[in-house]
Amino acid sequence: MGLLLMLSSITMLPPAAIALLYGDGGLTAFLLSFSWTLAAGFLIWLPVKSVRKELRLRDGFIVVVLFWLVLGLSGSLPLYLSDKPFISFTDSVFESLSGLTTTGATILVGIDELPHSILFYRQQLQWLGGMGIIVLAVAVLPMLGVGGMQLYRAETPGPMKDTKLTPRITETAKALWYIYLGLTLTCSLAYWLAGMNLFDAVGHSFSTVAIGGFSTHDDSIGFFQSPLIEVVAVIFMFLAGINFALHFVAWRNLNVRHYIHDPEAVAYFTILLVASAITTGYLYYSGVIEGDFWDTLHHGVFQTISIGTTTGFTTTAYFDWPTFLPVMLIFISFIGGCAGSTGGGMKVIRFMLLLRQGKREIQRLIHPNAQIAIKVGGKSMSPRVVESVWGFFAAYVAAFSIMLLILMMTGLDQVTAFSAVAACMNNMGPGLGEVGAHYANISDTAKWVLTFAMLLGRLEIFTLLVILTPEFWRR
Numbered sequence: 089m090g091l092l093l094m095l096s097s098i099t100m101l102p103p104a105a106i107a108l109l110y111g112d113g114g115l116t117a118f119l120l121s122f123s124w125t126l127a128a129g130f131l132i133w134l135p136v137k138s139v140r141k142e143l144r145l146r147d148g149f150i151v152v153v154l155f156w157l158v159l160g161l162s163g164s165l166p167l168y169l170s171d172k173p174f175i176s177f178t179d180s181v182f183e184s185l186s187g188l189t190t191t192g193a194t195i196l197v198g199i200d201e202l203p204h205s206i207l208f209y210r211q212q213l214q215w216l217g218g219m220g221i222i223v224l225a226v227a228v229l230p231m232l233g234v235g236g237m238q239l240y241r242a243e244t245p246g247p248m249k250d251t252k253l254t255p256r257i258t259e260t261a262k263a264l265w266y267i268y269l270g271l272t273l274t275c276s277l278a279y280w281l282a283g284m285n286l287f288d289a290v291g292h293s294f295s296t297v298a299i300g301g302f303s304t305h306d307d308s309i310g311f312f313q314s315p316l317i318e319v320v321a322v323i324f325m326f327l328a329g330i331n332f333a334l335h336f337v338a339w340r341n342l343n344v345r346h347y348i349h350d351p352e353a354v355a356y357f358t359i360l361l362v363a364s365a366i367t368t369g370y371l372y373y374s375g376v377i378e379g380d381f382w383d384t385l386h387h388g389v390f391q392t393i394s395i396g397t398t399t400g401f402t403t404t405a406y407f408d409w410p411t412f413l414p415v416m417l418i419f420i421s422f423i424g425g426c427a428g429s430t431g432g433g434m435k436v437i438r439f440m441l442l443l444r445q446g447k448r449e450i451q452r453l454i455h456p457n458a459q460i461a462i463k464v465g466g467k468s469m470s471p472r473v474v475e476s477v478w479g480f481f482a483a484y485v486a487a488f489s490i491m492l493l494i495l496m497m498t499g500l501d502q503v504t505a506f507s508a509v510a511a512c513m514n515n516m517g518p519g520l521g522e523v524g525a526h527y528a529n530i531s532d533t534a535k536w537v538l539t540f541a542m543l544l545g546r547l548e549i550f551t552l553l554v555i556l557t558p559e560f561w562r563r
Contacts, residue, residue: 089129089151090130090133090134092129092159093125093126093132093158094125094133095129096159096163097122097123097126097162099216100118100166101122102208103118103205103206103208103209103212104118104205106204106208107203107204107205109204113171114166114206117166118166118205121162124165146560149560153543153547153555156220156546156547160181160185160188160543161181161184163185163187163188163213164181164184166206167179167180167184168180170203172202172203172206173198175196176532178532179528182195182527182538182539183195183196184213185539185543186542187210187217188213189545190214190217190218190221190299190300190301190546191300191301191400191432191512191515191517191542192300192301192302192400192515192516192518193511193518194526194527195527195535197306197526199303199304199305199306207287208287211290211292214294214295214302215294215300217300218297218298218299218300218430219264219268221430221546222268222429222430264333264336271297272294273293274324275293276289276293277289278323278324279320282314283316287304288304288305291304292304295401296325296328297430299325299329299399299430299515301401301516301517307402308401308402309321309390309403310404315382315386321401322394325401326360326393326397328430328431329356329396329424329429330347330353330425331352331427332429334353352426352464353426355440359423359436360392360393363417363420364388364389366416367389367391368385368392371388371409372385376409377404386403387403391406392420395418395516396421397425397431398425398432398514398515398516399516399517400517402518407521407525408524414520415520418507418510421510421511421516422434422510423435424514424515431515432515433515434480434481438480441464441474441477442478444463444464445474448460448462462474480550483549484513484549487513487541488510488513491513491537491538494533495509495537498530498533500521500530501522503521504520504530506520507519507524508523508530509538511523512539513542514545515542515545515546
């Protein structure tokens with residue numbers, strides 16, 4: 089933790105340089121945060137700098153949870169110390185963890201008026217969080233026996249079956265870093281060529297590739313009023329929602345066939361395609377969007393991809409759309425991105441297995457003595473995999489229900505409470521009702537519950553819940 093804090097203190101320096109460049113008054117807050125974080129990390133590291141021990145499985149769970157908690161708290165320092173915006177400790181932690189978990193739920197209003205250094209810092213938080221998520225999902229959680237990639241890599245066919253990215257975790261992290269950085273640079277260049285200024289292009293590329301959703305403007309991507317910029321966003325949101333291990337294999341072999349033959353990637357594409365068609369068709373025939381069919385198409389596709397991948401960018405107030413559309417989009421965010429991506433939600437691979445298990449139970453009613461295997465990509469799943477998916481789903485529903493009731497106890501209506509828990513637990517960001525535009529008006533109690541929901545969703549439920557059990561702490 090000491091080394092992690094010292095390393096994370098360095099991330100305070102780029103926003104400090106931005107503050108110096110623009111003279112926006114944020115320099116002091118970032119330099120103080122840098123000094124305090126560096127000093128705290130050094131004091132934690134110093135007493136144990138010579139200790140060398142192998143990490144146990146139990147240590148791994150604690151390290152992963154502390155990774156997000158410690159970085160979330162230290163990341164809140166510049167926001168708390170800043171004169172503009174002047175926000176409370178609760179709001180600072182909420183905004184920081186929302187960034188690091190790439191949720192994109194914000195308590196800030198008047199974003200266009202914020203100092204450039206704070207704007208850059210928020211985007212950088214999401215970018216760093218996105219990289220942490222990739223390494224966590226692909227390299228760390230499978231070692232602990234949890235996470236979507238554990239199921240995906242160990243139990244499903246395709247290019248990752250029986251193949252590690254690289255033989256060592258450090259090399260794996262480095263390979264993923266190159267892909268993540270390459271996508272970010274390409275996205276930034278595309279935004280710039282599409283019409284954004286350099287500051288906005290870099291900032292939005294950070295939150296796009298991280299599937300975060302933070303923007304440097306109150307109107308999000310809608311601020312630019314540019315279909316071309318929206319096309320760029322859709323492409324990179326879609327790519328970032330695909331398994332990064334699959335990107336690695338496909339790009340290393342220079343062959344897109346890996347995407348086509350991967351059952352999870354195909355299901356991911358199909359879900360977003362069908363949802364986009366439903367959204368666009370309903371918007372067009374109901375006349376909600378002013379303009380011709382193409383205006384309706386780009387709003388419908390953009391909002392579906394943004395919510396479906398759990399990014400959370402907006403081009404219009406989708407939460408004011410009629411009847412079932414906003415709720416349908418929220419439900420799609422429960423599926424989220426692929427395992428091993430920066431996307432949130434339950435992950436496509438789990439959704440696939442849940443559907444096939446449901447289908448098998450119906451078949452068993454008709455043929456009680458039949459031995460029916462659950463298959464993905466032609467390969468049978470072991471009973472252990474199906475049990476783990478159902479266990480995850482049960483824990484997910486239970487945690488969701490408890491947090492929903494707590495939020496309603498704080499005075500929020502059903503729509504606001506349901507969508508807020510869904511948006512934060514799925515790491516998606518914007519909800520419905522009172523939290524459609526921002527989370528500034530809800531109580532501090534609700535904000536702490538939702539902060540827990542962000543962590544729970546990002547750590548894929550069990551990683552966080554396991555350290556809260558008494559059995560974990562028994563010798």
